[in-house]
Amino acid sequence: MNKENQKIWDKHQEYIELLSKVNNSCVFVAELCVSYWFLSDNFQIFGYDPKIIRSPDITSGYLETRIHPDDLIVLGKTQRKLMEYIKTITIDKRKDYKHIYECRAKNAEGNYIRFIVQQQILELDENGNPWLLFGVFDISPNTSPLEHAKVRVINYKTGEIVPFSIVERESDIKLSDREKEILKMASVGMLSKEISDKLFISIHTVNKHRQNIMQKMNTNNVIEAINYARKLGLLD
DSSP: OOHHHHHHHHHHHHHHHHHHHSSSSHHHHHTTTEEEEEEEEGGGGOOOHHHHHTTTBBBGGGGGGGOOHHHHHHHHHHHHHHHHHTSOOOOOGGGGEEEEEEEEETTSSSSEEEEEEEEEEEOOOSSSSEEEEEEEEEEEOOOOEEEOOOEEEEETOOOOEEEEEGGGGGOOOOOOOHHHHHHHHHHHHHHHHHHHHTTTOOOHHHHHHHHHHHHHTSSHHHHHHHHHHHHHHHTT
C-alpha cells in the first residue's frame, strides 16, 4: 500500500476493525477490481482459507470463489449495471447508496446457504467513480430455498429503496397480460380476494401471479414491484 492509500486507510481503519469485532459479521474493504485492504478473520465460517485471508497478496475476487455459479453470473452483470447507474447520480450523492445482494454461497461444510452482502462506497477516485468499497457478509435469517440472486439499492441517508431493476430497460421485463392486469389492480389498493372476485379466478391463482411478478421484477414485495413498474411506465 502506497503512502497516499495508507492515509486513506488510516481514516477508516479504526471504525472498520471495530465493526468487525462487535458486529460478528464478515467485513471487507476492497480496492475495486484490484485487491482487498481488509478481511476480517471470521470469513472462515464460509469455508475460506484463513491463510489466504491473512495473506497480503490476496487479490480481488477471492470472496467470489464460494458463491453459487449461477448467482455469480447474475452478480457480475449486476455490478456492471450498478456502476452505470451510479454514474447517473451526482458525484456528491454517490456515496449515499448501499447495495444489498442476497444469494447463495458455500459454508464451511460445503453446503450452499443464503447469505446477504451489503456494500457501500467508501471513496471515489479523482473522476468521481467508485474506487474503494466497504462490505459486510451475513448469513441470511431466511432459510427457505433461494432460486435466484436478489439485488436492492438503498439510499441510507433518506431511506429510499430503489429496486435495482430501475437500471434495466422496460423490454427486459416480460410480464404477461394477466400479470400486468393484476399489478394494476394491486397498485390501486385492491386485495387478492377483491382481484380474484373481479377476474373470476381463485385467490391461489392471484397470489401465484403476484409471486411471478416479484420474481420477474427482482423485488421483495408487491409495493416495490408497483413502484418499479411506475418508473418504467408499465402501469400507464
